[in-house]
Structures are given as C-alpha cells and as structure tokens.
Amino acid sequence: MLSNGCEGTSMTGLMMRRWWLVASFAVAGAAYAQKVQPAPSRYDEELKKLGDGLTENMAIRDVHFAKTDDRKHKRFYTEQWDLSATPEYKPSKQFTGTIRVSGNYLVEGTIADQWKQDFERLQPGVKVEMVQEGEVATGDVQIETGPRMKDRLRQASEFEDKLKRSVFDVEWATGSYDVPGWSPGFVIFVQKDNPIAHLSLAQLDGIFGGAHTGGWDGTTWRTDSARGPEKNIRTWGQLGLTGEWADKPIHIYGRPLKYNIQLGFERKVFHGGDVWNENTLEYSHEMNPDGSRYSSSPEMVKDMGNDPYGICFADEASMIPTARAVPVGSTDAGPFMPITLNSLHDRSYPLFIEEWAEVSVAPGKPLDPLTKEFLTFMLSRQGQDAVQKDGKWIPIPSDVSKAAIAKLNEPGKVVRAGKLGLQDAMLAPAKWMGDSPDETGKVNAKKAYYTKRWDLSDLPAYDATTQVTGTIRMPASGLIMASTVGQAWMDGFRKQQPGVTFVKQDGELIDKKVDLELGRKWSSYFAGETLQFQLKYKHSAREIQIGTGSYDVPGYSPAFAIYVNKSNPVTGLTMEQLDGIFGGPRRGGWVSTAFRRQVGRTSEKNIRTWGQAGAPGAWASQPIDVIVPPLKYHIMTVFERKVLEGGNMWNDSIKEYPLLLKADGTRNVPSEERIKRVGMDKDAITFSQEGFPAGQAKALPLAATDGGPFVPPTLENVRNRSYPLSLELYAYADQQPDKPMDPVTKEFLRYILSREGQDMLQRDGKWLPLTAEMVKEQREKLDMVIPPFKNPGTKAKAKAAAGAQ
Structure with missing residues (x-):
C-alpha cells in the first residue's frame, strides 16, 4: 500500500485526504475550469520569442574550437621544474593488452602522444589508445581524464547508478597559470585602486557565498560544512577597510552557476556548499549580433575594472590595466600568496585547479593491474x-x-548499504523517469491512483487510413514501460497498424539506440541533455508533450504546491511573487540552452518580508524563511524553469533539506519534512507536492499573472493546467533538419495524441490526459519541418583566430 511517508499511514488515509481536498475545492475548481485557460508560462513565452539556443551555441562553440586549435600545439611555459623527487617509472612487470584513456584537452596537446610513445617503449606488449571522448561508466575507456567528476554531481550520480560503486580518482596535473581552456587557476580580481591587501578562503566564502545548511562531498551531503548568515561579508568594511570604504557594498561579478568553473570554486571555497551571494552579476558566453562571441571572462573583468567596489574571480589571461590580482591565503593568518607559475606548482597559492584521472574500482577489490600500471606511469x-x-x-x-x-x-571504497546512490535519483533522474523520484518508495507502478474519467470526446479519434510499416525501438526501462500505459499504447497501435513492430531495448536517443524517449523534460541549460544533443548533431531533438504530470502521485511528476503556515494571512501568490521570494536578482537566465539577458531582473523585485507579499499588520515586517531541496537536485532546475524563468540565482537565505539516511537505516522523506517544517515555522514557505499530511501548513492558490485569478491546486486544475505549476510528460524523437518526421514514429505519436491514446493514459491512473487544445498544439508539431542550422558567418572564426594570436 502507498504510504505518505509517515509510519502507520496507509493508502486509505491518503485517499481520504485526496477526497477531502478535491471536495473542498470542487465548486471553486469547476468555476476555474470554465473561466481559466491553461496558465501562460513566462518561460515558454520567452522560448517562443528567443528560440532554443541552437544557433547561438553552434557559433559560440565555433569560436571555442578555433581558439583551442590555435593553442593546442603551443608551448606556453618553458619552465623546467626539478622532478628528481618524483618517483621514476619502473615496470612492475611486463603487461600485454590495450589501455584506453580519454581526455578532451589531453589529446589536444603533446602529452597523449608522448605518453603513448614512452609507455609502449617500456611496455612493448601494451597498446595505448588515447581518445578525445569516452566514459569509464560506459566501459569505453579504462581511464577518463578531465575535470573532477565528483564536482559534476549529475555525471557522478550517473556513474554510481550505472556501476553501483563510487568514483575512484587521483590528480595527475595542476591546471595552467594563464592558458584558457587548460584549467587556469582562480585569480581574485579587484579594481586597481581598491586598497584591500589580501584575502583568505574564509573571507572569499563570506563574499561570494551565502549561508548554507550543508555541502557536497561528491554525491554525499555533509552538514559539517554548514555556516550561518553571520559569516556573510557584504561590505568592504567587513574586510577591514576604513574611511570611505567602510560602508561600501561589495559588487560581485561572476559566471552562470551552471558553468563547470563554478563547481571547482564551490569545492575550494564553499566546502561543497552551493548557495551563492544572490547579488552576483552573471556573465555568460553569448553570440554578438555579427556572429562573434561575447566571452564571459574578459567582459566580466573589463566591467569589474570600472567598478571601484567590484570583485570577481577569473583567470590570469583576463588581466587588464584597470584590474589587480589579490594575494590569497588558505587561512586568515596567511601566508597570503600571489598567483605565479611557481606558487601554483608548489600549491602555496590555494586556488589552483587539479586535473583528475577517474577509474572504476569494485568495492573492496584492487585496481585493475594494467590500469594501475598506466596510472603509475x-x-x-x-x-x-x-x-x-x-x-x-x-x-x-x-x-x-x-x-x-x-x-x-x-x-x-566500500560504502554503507543504502548510502551509495542515495542521492542519485534526486541529482540525475533518468530521462525516462519523472521530474522527481518517488521519495516514499511505496508507489505501485501498475496501480491506478485516480479513477476519475474525463470526457475526452473533444479529442480527435485515431484515424488509421494511412498505413505504415516499420520498427519502433522503445526504451525497455522507465516509468512508462513499468506502468500499464506503455504496453497499452503499443498493443493498441499494432491493432490499428499491424505492419509496425516494437522492439524494447535500453538505450538513449542521443546514441541512436532508440527512436523515442518517453519521460521527463530534458534538462536544457549549459551541460544539460538538450545541449549535448545540439552539440553532437547540430540540430535539436523534437520535443512533444504526451501528457500532464500527476496531481500528487510521488515520482510521476506531481505538480508543485506552495505551502505556508496556516496562520499566514496571505491567501494567494502570483508567479512573479514566487520568483521574488525564492529567487534573487539575476543578469539573465537559461532559456533552453542559451543564457538570455532578457529574463534578468533587479533586486527591486526581491520579496524578503511577508508584508511585501501582501500580509498586513504585524506580519508586514516578518522575514520570509525559504525552505527548499538542495540546489543541485534535478527538481530545482524544473522549479527554476517554471518560476525563475530559467534563472539560477536563488534567495541566498534559503535552507536546504536533503534526502538522508536515518540512524535505523531508513530514509527520510524530504518533501514531507519541508511541509512539517513550514507547519512549525509561521514565517516559512516551501514547495512540495500534495498528498502528504499538511498539518499546520496550507497550500496556496496561485495566479499565473498579476491580474489573473488565483487557482487552487486540485486534480482538475492540474489536468487543465489552469494551475500554473503543473508538470508535463514528454516524448523525444530525432527528426533530421529539412525532412519530415519519420512516418512510423510520427504515426505512433499521433496515436498517443488521440482520444484512444489519452484514454489509456487516464486509465493508468497516475499521469493526467491532455485537453483538446493541448492535443491540437502538439499534433501540429508533428507536421513541422526543422530548418537546418545556419552558421551566422565566418566572422566568429576569424575573430577567434585573431584573438588567439
């Protein structure tokens, strides 16, 4: 039976709560359904106007590759360090076999060729293959080099989920001093006339970071790295400057928080915390109108150099006359070291970046002998x-x-049973799962949790007058296949189209192993799945909505509900108000895979007291306590898209509640805990899902726009999407530019988007069927032809070549 996460609470109790909620909102819900169209999304409106970022990303990557090509065979440093104390390689024995090593920048220089030549000379029975791309998790290579996988939690969690073991890593090089792309050390820049003499790592944490309730050590959440808001540093006087500087605010210049460079800074400076000073101005790589690249680091340092109160971290190559590099110390007592080649080599300068080698080692087992031998070399x-x-x-x-x-x-490493992979579904749910995992672990994939049947007579019946033949390869795993609807769709379609065969096999669309992926929305920001597809194929995958998420079934993309304390006099909130409460000011945000300044906003729209949200009297001055899941959880990117217009900058006073193991080995249920916390804190707010006991908390009606009606979260309002925080169920297909969609795939999607297909979805009893208006919109997409990517010109490459000289 499905539990709501509380001991002794059964499915009966949960269903009674659902009945009470539906009944209590029945009249209001019916009225809203008649009056309100699907809630307009600020993000979707921007996406329609600005596009999905394909053109921008291709142009930006062209510049990147041109600059990398120009640098890769250059020797920037002639320094010869004394390596006599470094152990000499002597073969432990003679090996035979093949060792494959991957690394994007590794093969761009001379190291890969030199290693291959030297190792094969010392180990003539071994063939060394150095490749640009390849993952240890998939078995493509034995050694994967590059940035630290444990910093990139999505990749680390995918590794753990696939191999059921922790990442084993060693560092084999220090990054560069000033070579862009080759992991240059972090340089702390201030305006040249700023009198600050030096800074410690703790001070940098206070400047760039916000208070945090914990931090990440790989995929493990640790509370020993927590710190309170009293360690925030927001003025130059807090750093010891006096006179006219004492009360001057510190202006933070930075990069988008999804960039890999931010992750290393979080580990080095925030001890794995991920809450940033909400006043950080984000500078991204963008495409200029002439097709050239607006490069984040040089532009950021240039603007900072004109601001007496500015500070940023960048690389030494971005140094300009109006900026000055600040010496940094590991502790408040120093020593405080300037960044130089030698201080990076001996690591007396603490903000160096490491190059890592990652391998797969079974728990309790030794490293593969040949892999160990090459790593030793x-x-x-x-x-x-x-x-x-x-x-x-x-x-x-x-x-x-x-x-x-x-x-x-x-x-x-042998990890406590239940701990390894604990966060995996939270950090990186598979694309064929929902947007949030089943935290209760009790949902029955075959059970219908909703028995309501909507009248679908206004949806088009499936017309099989066009007969197709062929094969559709479908993922064997995932919620669709585990539920009843996946097989029902296939069986129903084959009755109408007997010339079609389905093959169920595990694989991903990006690897061309399946023809359709069904599940959650692909992540679309920097390094998300949508961008990876764009970079690989120079076009975007076709995205089709095939259903609405659930109202309150854990794991099945339930709608977000906004909870406040029952005593709170606020009766509803708009989407813009939610942005003001949960978010911080931002220079821009991710609209699909492009960082767009059009969705930026200023601090004037911050809402930090309940009076700013409309609460009267004594409530007006009460601060808002914001409670959320950890910012690295996948669900937070969904909330960013829905509420923050794709922005990544959060209110820097948030409190993060992660998934944890209890002392008895059972797991907590974070969504339920957040609701309980709101019930105990009259100033608190959180988002969660319906279905858990509300206690002393209440779910608020929401309005999509300032002038719109406030719509409560009910089954009906989630289904018709008049409630603005409903989620969706998606299908993805690879449609070639300038060509129609594959006719067999298209016909199957037409079937799913028919009266019969949507009836099968509603009979499954977890996701909710689309309305006729939604079906019409999605069917129209099936007939669209994607225009090919058009390079904006050769100016980008020309400027890149000139800039790299």
Whole structure:
C-alpha cells in the first residue's frame, strides 16, 4: 500500500485526504475550469520569442574550437621544474593488452602522444589508445581524464547508478597559470585602486557565498560544512577597510552557476556548499549580433575594472590595466600568496585547479593491474616530464605524486548499504523517469491512483487510413514501460497498424539506440541533455508533450504546491511573487540552452518580508524563511524553469533539506519534512507536492499573472493546467533538419495524441490526459519541418583566430 511517508499511514488515509481536498475545492475548481485557460508560462513565452539556443551555441562553440586549435600545439611555459623527487617509472612487470584513456584537452596537446610513445617503449606488449571522448561508466575507456567528476554531481550520480560503486580518482596535473581552456587557476580580481591587501578562503566564502545548511562531498551531503548568515561579508568594511570604504557594498561579478568553473570554486571555497551571494552579476558566453562571441571572462573583468567596489574571480589571461590580482591565503593568518607559475606548482597559492584521472574500482577489490600500471606511469617522473614539456598544464609536486601512487594500492571504497546512490535519483533522474523520484518508495507502478474519467470526446479519434510499416525501438526501462500505459499504447497501435513492430531495448536517443524517449523534460541549460544533443548533431531533438504530470502521485511528476503556515494571512501568490521570494536578482537566465539577458531582473523585485507579499499588520515586517531541496537536485532546475524563468540565482537565505539516511537505516522523506517544517515555522514557505499530511501548513492558490485569478491546486486544475505549476510528460524523437518526421514514429505519436491514446493514459491512473487544445498544439508539431542550422558567418572564426594570436 502507498504510504505518505509517515509510519502507520496507509493508502486509505491518503485517499481520504485526496477526497477531502478535491471536495473542498470542487465548486471553486469547476468555476476555474470554465473561466481559466491553461496558465501562460513566462518561460515558454520567452522560448517562443528567443528560440532554443541552437544557433547561438553552434557559433559560440565555433569560436571555442578555433581558439583551442590555435593553442593546442603551443608551448606556453618553458619552465623546467626539478622532478628528481618524483618517483621514476619502473615496470612492475611486463603487461600485454590495450589501455584506453580519454581526455578532451589531453589529446589536444603533446602529452597523449608522448605518453603513448614512452609507455609502449617500456611496455612493448601494451597498446595505448588515447581518445578525445569516452566514459569509464560506459566501459569505453579504462581511464577518463578531465575535470573532477565528483564536482559534476549529475555525471557522478550517473556513474554510481550505472556501476553501483563510487568514483575512484587521483590528480595527475595542476591546471595552467594563464592558458584558457587548460584549467587556469582562480585569480581574485579587484579594481586597481581598491586598497584591500589580501584575502583568505574564509573571507572569499563570506563574499561570494551565502549561508548554507550543508555541502557536497561528491554525491554525499555533509552538514559539517554548514555556516550561518553571520559569516556573510557584504561590505568592504567587513574586510577591514576604513574611511570611505567602510560602508561600501561589495559588487560581485561572476559566471552562470551552471558553468563547470563554478563547481571547482564551490569545492575550494564553499566546502561543497552551493548557495551563492544572490547579488552576483552573471556573465555568460553569448553570440554578438555579427556572429562573434561575447566571452564571459574578459567582459566580466573589463566591467569589474570600472567598478571601484567590484570583485570577481577569473583567470590570469583576463588581466587588464584597470584590474589587480589579490594575494590569497588558505587561512586568515596567511601566508597570503600571489598567483605565479611557481606558487601554483608548489600549491602555496590555494586556488589552483587539479586535473583528475577517474577509474572504476569494485568495492573492496584492487585496481585493475594494467590500469594501475598506466596510472603509475602518468604520476611518475616520466609522465610528469611530458606534462611540463607540453607547456600548458603544470606538473604536480612530488609529495602529491607519491600520495597518488600510494592511493592506487587502496581497494575500491566500500560504502554503507543504502548510502551509495542515495542521492542519485534526486541529482540525475533518468530521462525516462519523472521530474522527481518517488521519495516514499511505496508507489505501485501498475496501480491506478485516480479513477476519475474525463470526457475526452473533444479529442480527435485515431484515424488509421494511412498505413505504415516499420520498427519502433522503445526504451525497455522507465516509468512508462513499468506502468500499464506503455504496453497499452503499443498493443493498441499494432491493432490499428499491424505492419509496425516494437522492439524494447535500453538505450538513449542521443546514441541512436532508440527512436523515442518517453519521460521527463530534458534538462536544457549549459551541460544539460538538450545541449549535448545540439552539440553532437547540430540540430535539436523534437520535443512533444504526451501528457500532464500527476496531481500528487510521488515520482510521476506531481505538480508543485506552495505551502505556508496556516496562520499566514496571505491567501494567494502570483508567479512573479514566487520568483521574488525564492529567487534573487539575476543578469539573465537559461532559456533552453542559451543564457538570455532578457529574463534578468533587479533586486527591486526581491520579496524578503511577508508584508511585501501582501500580509498586513504585524506580519508586514516578518522575514520570509525559504525552505527548499538542495540546489543541485534535478527538481530545482524544473522549479527554476517554471518560476525563475530559467534563472539560477536563488534567495541566498534559503535552507536546504536533503534526502538522508536515518540512524535505523531508513530514509527520510524530504518533501514531507519541508511541509512539517513550514507547519512549525509561521514565517516559512516551501514547495512540495500534495498528498502528504499538511498539518499546520496550507497550500496556496496561485495566479499565473498579476491580474489573473488565483487557482487552487486540485486534480482538475492540474489536468487543465489552469494551475500554473503543473508538470508535463514528454516524448523525444530525432527528426533530421529539412525532412519530415519519420512516418512510423510520427504515426505512433499521433496515436498517443488521440482520444484512444489519452484514454489509456487516464486509465493508468497516475499521469493526467491532455485537453483538446493541448492535443491540437502538439499534433501540429508533428507536421513541422526543422530548418537546418545556419552558421551566422565566418566572422566568429576569424575573430577567434585573431584573438588567439
């Protein structure tokens, strides 16, 4: 039986609560259904106007590749460090076999060729293959090099989910001093006349970060890194400056929080925390009107250099006359070191960046012998000599090399049962799952939780006058296939189209292993699935809505409900007010895969007291306590799209509640805990889902626009989407530019978007069927032809080449 997360609470109690909610809103819900059209989305409106970012991303990548090509064979540093204390590589024995190593920038320089030549000479029975792309998790390679996977939690969680083990990693090089692309160290810049002498890591945390209730160590949430708002530093006087500087605000310049560069800074400075100073101005890579690239770091430093109260972190290559690099110390007592080649090499400058090698080691088992041998070579004197001869990355110190070689003797980490992968579904749910996992672990995929049957007579009946033949490859895994509707769709379609065969197999659309992916919306920001598809194929996958998420079934994309304390006099909130409460000011946000300044907003729209949200009397001055899941959870990107218009900047006073193991080995239920917390804190607000006991909390009606009606979250209002925080169910197909959609795939989607297909969805009893208006809109997409990507011109490449000289 489905539990709501409380001990002893049964499906009967939950259904009674649902009946009470539906009954209590029945009259209002019916009225809203008649009067209100599907709630307009601010994000969707911007997407229609601005596009999905394909053109911009292709132009930006053209510049990136041109600059990388120009740098890859250059030797930037001729420094020869003394490597005599670094262990010399001596074969432990002679091996036979093949070792495959991947690394985008690794193969762009001379290191890969040098390693291959030297190792094959010392190990003539081994063939070394150095490839630009390849993942340890998929078995493509034995060693994967690049940024730290444990910082990129989506990739780390996918690794854990696939292999059921932790990532094993060692660092094999230090990043560069000033070579863009080759992991240059973080430089703290201020305006040249700023009198600040030096800064510590703790001070940088106070400047750039916000208070946080915990932080990430890989995919493990740790509370020992928490800090309170009393350590925020928001004025130059808090750093010891006096006189006219004492009360001056610190102006933060930065990059979009989804950029990889931010993740290393979070680990180094925030101890894994992910809450940033909400006043950070984000500078992204953008496409200029002439097709050239607006580069984030140089433009950011240029603007900061004109602001006496500004500060940012960037790379040494972005240095300009109006900016000054500040020495940094690991502790408040120092020593405070300037960034130089030598302070990066000996790591006395604390904001160096590491290059990592990641491998797969089974829990309690030793490292594969050949893999261990090659890693030992990478860390040896010969391997490090190849690094310094390449002249971009910096060799690691001898003590780091010795420690890393010793680590290779350690067995794979054995993790407490239930802990490994605990956060995986939260951080990176598979694309064929829902937008949020079933936190209760009690939902029965075959059970119908809703018995209501909507009148679907206004939906088009399926017309099989066009007969098609062929095969449709469908994912074997996922919620659609685990429920009743996936097989029902296939069986029903085959009766109408007997010439079609379905093949169920695991695989992804981006790898061309399936023809359709059915499930949650693809992540569309920087490094999300939509961008990865765009970069690989130079067109976007076709996205079709095939259903609405559930009202309150955990795991099945339930609608967001906004909860406040029952004593709170606020009776409803608009989407813009929610943005003001949960979000911070932003220079822009992600509209699909492009960072758009059009969706930026100022701090004037922040809402930090209940009076600003309309509460009268004594409530007017009460601060709003915002309670949310951790910002790295996938569901937060959904909330960002729905409420923050794709922005990533959150209210920096939020309190994060993660999924945790209890002392008895059971898991908490974060959505339920957040609602309970709101019931105990009269000033609190959170988002969760309906279906859990509300206690002393209440769900608020919401309005899509300032002048719109306030619509309560009910089954009917979620289905017709007059409630603005409903979620969706999606299908994705690969349609080639300038060509119609594959006729077999198109016909199957037409069937899903028919009266018969939507009736099967509603009979499954978890997701909700589309309305006739929604079906019409989605069917029209099936007839669309995608125009090919058009390069905006050669100016981007020309400017890149000129800029790289």
